[in-house]
Amino acid sequence: MLDTVTYHIYSKRQIILSLIILLVCCAIGYWPVSAGIFSLKNDATLYFLPVRYQVSEMIRNGHFPFWTSFINLGHPLYTDMQSGVWNPIVWLLSVFGSYTMRSLQMELLIYVYISGISMLFLLKYFKLHPVISLSLAVCYMLCGFNSDSAQFAYWIAGTAFLPLVFLFFLKTLFETSWKQALLFSFSMYMLFVTGYPGEFIIIFYFLLSYFIIHVIRNRKDFLKLFKVAGLSVLVFFLLSLPVIMAYASGLQYITRGGAVNYDLTMTNSMHPATLISWLFPLAAWKVHAPGTDILGRNSFIGLMPFLLLLISFLIRSKNSIIIFLKWVCIISLIFSLGKLGLLRSAAYYVLPYMDTFRHPSLFRFLTIFCSCILAAYTLQQLLVKKEISPSRQRIFFIVAAIMLIIPLGVLVAGTSMHSFFPEKFSIGSVKKWLDQSSAGQWFIIELLIQLPFLFLIYRYFIKKINLKIIGLLCISNSLIHTMLIQPVTVVRTETVESFQTTIDEYTQTGFPLPDLNSTINSNSFADEQHSIDYGPVNMFNKKTGYQYVFVTPGPLISHEKFMADDKLSKNIFNFPILYSADTALSMKDPTTLSADQKFVISDDTAVLNYVNSDRVNPSYKVRSLKFSPTELEFEIQSDNPGFYCLTQNFYPKWQLLVNNKKEIIYPCNISMMGFKVPAGKNIVTLRFIDNRVLTACYLQLAALLTVVLLLLKFGSAKNKAR
Numbered sequence: 252m253l254d255t256v257t258y259h260i261y262s263k264r265q266i267i268l269s270l271i272i273l274l275v276c277c278a279i280g281y282w283p284v285s286a287g288i289f290s291l292k293n294d295a296t297l298y299f300l301p302v303r304y305q306v307s308e309m310i311r312n313g314h315f316p317f318w319t320s321f322i323n324l325g326h327p328l329y330t331d332m333q334s335g336v337w338n339p340i341v342w343l344l345s346v347f348g349s350y351t352m353r354s355l356q357m358e359l360l361i362y363v364y365i366s367g368i369s370m371l372f373l374l375k376y377f378k379l380h381p382v383i384s385l386s387l388a389v390c391y392m393l394c395g396f397n398s399d400s401a402q403f404a405y406w407i408a409g410t411a412f413l414p415l416v417f418l419f420f421l422k423t424l425f426e427t428s429w430k431q432a433l434l435f436s437f438s439m440y441m442l443f444v445t446g447y448p449g450e451f452i453i454i455f456y457f458l459l460s461y462f463i464i465h466v467i468r469n470r471k472d473f474l475k476l477f478k479v480a481g482l483s484v485l486v487f488f489l490l491s492l493p494v495i496m497a498y499a500s501g502l503q504y505i506t507r508g509g510a511v512n513y514d515l516t517m518t519n520s521m522h523p524a525t526l527i528s529w530l531f532p533l534a535a536w537k538v539h540a541p542g543t544d545i546l547g548r549n550s551f552i553g554l555m556p557f558l559l560l561l562i563s564f565l566i567r568s569k570n571s572i573i574i575f576l577k578w579v580c581i582i583s584l585i586f587s588l589g590k591l592g593l594l595r596s597a598a599y600y601v602l603p604y605m606d607t608f609r610h611p612s613l614f615r616f617l618t619i620f621c622s623c624i625l626a627a628y629t630l631q632q633l634l635v636k637k638e639i640s641p642s643r644q645r646i647f648f649i650v651a652a653i654m655l656i657i658p659l660g661v662l663v664a665g666t667s668m669h670s671f672f673p674e675k676f677s678i679g680s681v682k683k684w685l686d687q688s689s690a691g692q693w694f695i696i697e698l699l700i701q702l703p704f705l706f707l708i709y710r711y712f713i714k715k716i717n718l719k720i721i722g723l724l725c726i727s728n729s730l731i732h733t734m735l736i737q738p739v740t741v742v743r744t745e746t747v748e749s750f751q752t753t754i755d756e757y758t759q760t761g762f763p764l765p766d767l768n769s770t771i772n773s774n775s776f777a778d779e780q781h782s783i784d785y786g787p788v789n790m791f792n793k794k795t796g797y798q799y800v801f802v803t804p805g806p807l808i809s810h811e812k813f814m815a816d817d818k819l820s821k822n823i824f825n826f827p828i829l830y831s832a833d834t835a836l837s838m839k840d841p842t843t844l845s846a847d848q849k850f851v852i853s854d855d856t857a858v859l860n861y862v863n864s865d866r867v868n869p870s871y872k873v874r875s876l877k878f879s880p881t882e883l884e885f886e887i888q889s890d891n892p893g894f895y896c897l898t899q900n901f902y903p904k905w906q907l908l909v910n911n912k913k914e915i916i917y918p919c920n921i922s923m924m925g926f927k928v929p930a931g932k933n934i935v936t937l938r939f940i941d942n943r944v945l946t947a948c949y950l951q952l953a954a955l956l957t958v959v960l961l962l963l964k965f966g967s968a969k970n971k972a973r
Contacts, residue, residue, distance in 0.1 A: 259380050266375075269385045273367040273392065276726060277360060280393045280733035283742045284356045284401075290750040291355060292743035295402040297783060297800065300355050301790035302334050307345035307354070312761060314880050318902070318939045321790045323806050324771070324797065324813075324922070325900035329944070330501020333405060333804055337444040337494045349760065352747050355404070362407040362445075367392030369414035370623065376418055377624075379631050386722035387627040390556050393729040394623075395532050395549025396616045401741040402546065409450030410616050412442040417620075420458055421572070423483060424465050427475040430965040433958050436486035443491055449608030453583075453617060456602065461575055468571060489954035493947035500943075504902065505805035510606040516599055519544045520589025521612040526550070529557050530654055530701070532732050534693035536739050542589075546740055547612030552622055553729045554704050555712070555721060559626035561646045562639075566632060573628060580621035587614035634718055647713055651705050658698040661691040678744045685738060704728050753785055759793045764875040767885060771797050771824040771898055795828055795898070809922035810900050816921065818844055819852065823898060823920055829873050829885065831893040832925070835862035851896050853919045861927065862894045881939040888932045896925045897937070908936040 278285040290296070306328065309316040316336045317329045328334045335341035340361055344354050370391040374384035391410070400406035419435035422428065443451055466476055488495070502508035522540035525548040532551035540548060552560070560580075568574060585592035589611035598605040633639060704724060711720040738744075774796030776788035787798035814820055822844055832851035835858055836843060844850065853859060871889035878884070887895065894917075901918045907926050908914065910933055919925035928935065 259378055261375055261381055265381045269371055269381065269388070270368065272385060272726075273371065273388060274364060276389050276730060277364045277367060277392060280730050281360060281363060281401075281737065281741065282734055283737050285360060287353055287356065287747050289738075289742035290352045290745055290747045291359070291402055291741065293402045295355060295404070296352075296743075296750075296786050298333070298786070298803070299335075299403065299405075300350060300352060301786035302328070302331075302803075303341060303350040303355065303358075305790055306335055306341060307348075307350040308760070308762075309880050310342060310345045311349060312879075317881050317904070317941060319790075319880055320765075320795055320883075320899060321793060322787070322803055323810050323900070324795070324898060325810075325902070326803060326807065327501055327504075327902055327904070329497045329941075330505065331803060331805060332448050332498060333403075335405070337497070338405075339441070340445060352751050352754075356747070359401055359404040359407065362404055362411045363392055363397055365411040366397065366407065366414070369411060369418070373414040373418045374624070374627050376421070377628070379627055380634065380718065382718050382722040383627050383630050383634070386725040387556060387623050387630075389726045390553040390626075390729045391619065391623040393553075393733040394619045395528055395535075395551035395732075395736075396619050398532075398551075398733055398736045399546045399549045399740050403447075405445060406447050406450070406613070406616075408442070408446035409454070410620065412438055412446065413450075413454060413616070413620055416442055416454060416458070420461075423479050424462070424476065427472065427479050429479065429482060430962065432479040432483045433486060433961060436483045436490065437958060439483075439487050440490040443487075444494055447608075447613070449610065449613055450616065452604045452608065453614065457579060457617060460579075461572075464571065464575060486954065486958060490951055490958070492954075493944050493951050496947050497941070497944050500941075504807055504809070506808055506811055507805035508808075511609060513596075513599055513606075516606060516609050517589045517595070517611060518542075519547045519610045519612050520591065520595070521547060521550075521587040521615065523588065523591065527657070530554070530650070531657070531694055531697040533697050533700075533735055534690050536736075537688065537690035537693050539690070543612060547610060547615075549736070549740070550615050550619060551729075551732060552619055552626070553725050553732075554701060555708055555725045555728060556623060556626035558647055558650060558708065558712075559629045559633075560622045561650070562633075562643045563625040563629040565643055565646070566629060573625070576621040576624055580618055580625065583614045583617040583621070587612050587618065630718075630721070634716060637716060639713060639716070644713055647709065651709075654698065654701055654705065658694040661694045681738065682744050700731060750785070754791060757788055758791045761793075762878055762880065763793055764878050765795055765828065765883075767829040767873045767875055768827050769794075770827060771795065774828075775824075797824065807900055807902070807922065809918070813920065813922040819920065822850075823923075826896075826898070827873075828898045829895060831871050831889070831895050832862050835859045835894070838921075851894060851919050851925060852921060853917065853925070855917055855919075858894065858917050858919065858925065876934070883937045885935055886932065887928050887935055889928070889930055892927065892929045894925060894927055895935075896920060896923055899924055902939075904939055904941045906938045906940055908938070910934055911936075 283289040284291070302322070305319045305321065306316045315329075316334075317327065319326055319328050322328075329336045340358060344350070344358060348354070367388045371384055371388035374387060375381075391414075394410070397407050397410055415438040416435070419431050419438050422431035423435045442454065462480070466473065469476065520542055522543040524538050524540045525535050525543055527538060528535035528549045528551050532549050535548045536545050538548075564577065582594065586595050586598070589595050595611045595614075600606075707720070707724055711717040711724070774789065774794040776782060776796065776798065779799055782788060782798050782800045787800060789796040789798060826849060830849050832849055834848045834850040836850050836852050837859065838852060838854050851858070851862060871887060871893065874886045876884040876886055896919055900922050901916065901924045905916055905924065906913065907916045909926070909928060914926060917925040924937075926935070
């Protein structure tokens with residue numbers, strides 16, 4: 252517990268009012284999203300919406316989203332850590348309809364709102380003043396990391412669940428309570444299935460570090476601590492068992508299944524120039540910062556919290572939590588610098604799993620988390636003392652001087668004042684102005700915004716502490732900056748209605764029977780730019796085609812090899828989706844490929860001999876009978892036996908039945924599926940089955956039910972005790 256001197260009890264009215272204020276601030280801060288005016292952009296439309304549409308369609312049609320035929324010629328969705336297959340929030344939203352842009356926006360807002368709620372209850376646990384808890388929860392909710400990460404909402408899931416994870420982690424350690432251990436396990440599970448894997452790894456090391464420190468400081472409680480820790484690990488493992496098994500089994504087949512090379516892990520490191528975002532977040536996106544993506548620059552937590560953060564390092568504390576958070580704040584900031592900070596490089600070689608994810612700037616979320624807690628704690632301490640010492644006042648004047656010098660320096664340097672503001676506030680005019688504006692213009696705009704706040708902070712914080720005014724300053728400062736940054740990092744100029752209308756033009760609900768006589772080329776959408784703007788069309792129209800755009804972070808290794816062979820892929824894409832091979836070639840002889848032959852590529856001697864022993868090209872007919880994401884049934888009628896190739900990626904969880912008899916699936920054409928069929932009329936069935944994961948799902952449900960019953964039991968016992 253934090254040594255806050257004065258402890259505050261929260262009434263139900265205060266909690267409800269705080270939750271309402273958080274909701275209103277979330278809606279106002281993300282106004283284009285909450286009002287449904289403008290659509291999200293970039294990765295949100297290229298990957299997340301089409302993939303989540305696939306997942307929701309499967310759920311609504313009664314199929315578990317194991318596999319989709321509409322990503323990269325077939326992809327195991329349930330092994331994709333970013334697809335949302337295991338995300339309870341995605342399942343909840345799917346109950347209300349298949350995913351649309353509004354669904355994706357709602358998912359984003361849910362994460363943002365949860366981040367505010369979870370920080371509120373964490374600060375409440377520290378017994379801080381309700382105004383302090385609310386205002387810093389708003390600052391955390393509307394922080395620059397969340398605004399930057401809006402196009403890939405699952406990054407925000409890290410900031411959403413981290414305060415809850417830390418809350419129940421601390422309660423577990425200090426209370427050595429079985430109930431808190433269960434809640435900690437569940438919050439870790441939610442973080443695991445909703446957030447970015449890199450965030451989970453970072454948070455794991457964050458918690459492990461404090462756990463080691465706590466055990467050393469409380470050696471006499473060693474056994475109790477390890478009992479509750481062991482329970483937490485066990486429950487988390489049971490809740491996450493199907494997810495862990497799915498990921499573990501799939502990693503060996505995908506391109507991102509192992510370690511990432513060093514240079515790749517350092518991409519999107521935070522350039523030191525972007526540290527200016529702590530004071531001028533609106534200017535950071537225009538600052539020259541080589542190697543730092545526009546979506547990895549903003550660390551803003553509000554002007555007032557930033558001042559409090561700086562002051563916190565001048566206040567000595569004996570509290571282990573505060574000392575720990577100060578160190579983590581500094582270390583995570585250094586980590587975010589990538590190569591320049593050295594620590595990220597060392598961790599890549601030393602710490603397990605630190606070589607599996609990119610974006611060192613990601614560490615900002617941990618810096619921001621620690622900063623908001625330190626700011627809240629500092630404000631509580633200053634509120635108790637009711638005065639600010641001269642040394643701490645100097646922090647304000649130094650920051651104020653910096654905020655004046657930088658924009659004035661830009662003015663002296665001769666920044667053009669031409670078109671300082673948009674000529675008119677239309678979509679086209681604002682977009683044109685945003686594209687042409689300079690960093691200097693934004694520094695001046697920021698100065699105009701921040702000057703009134705500097706004056707009010709001086710009057711109601713430096714001269715005399717007025718908590719209510721300080722709380723309003725924190726909230727309003729964060730709101731203004733979050734509202735203004737929306738057109739830059741969060742939304743595109745196209746309206747939600749226009750975007751969805753375009754998508755609906757080719758969207759096909761359900762899972763229609765595929766035309767097995769069609770070709771990949773005939774089913775593919777030709778306009779690549781259209782795909783970049785609206786996502787892969789085949790994921791909406793449910794045709795087995797191909798999109799030459801990046802649609803998954805971890806494609807199958809075999810598929811990448813297939814696409815790397817340009818001549819092979821061009822020929823196969825002109826063949827029927829299901830065809831009978833008249834020639835079999837080995838991988839060693841790719842130069843003999845001919846569009847006149849319905850060839851199959853294989854290194855299996857049995858396949859080569861079977862196909863080439865009789866080069867008669869049989870007359871055959873194929874007809875689809877059933878189709879779902881995990882089952883394809885079709886009829887093949889032919890005068891002769893043949894070897895057939897299906898233009899769908901091979902994956903070991905597929906099973907083949909020919910006339911209800913289990914047969915062998917042969918990998919062919921580098922990544923496709925082939926099989927033998929006898930002469931005559933045959934019913935061929937392909938089914939995707941992962942019995943180990945299904946069994947794990949039953950164990951997960953049993954564990955979840957047990958956790959719920961235990962929590963209810965603990966709750967009823969507590970009520971009786973009262």
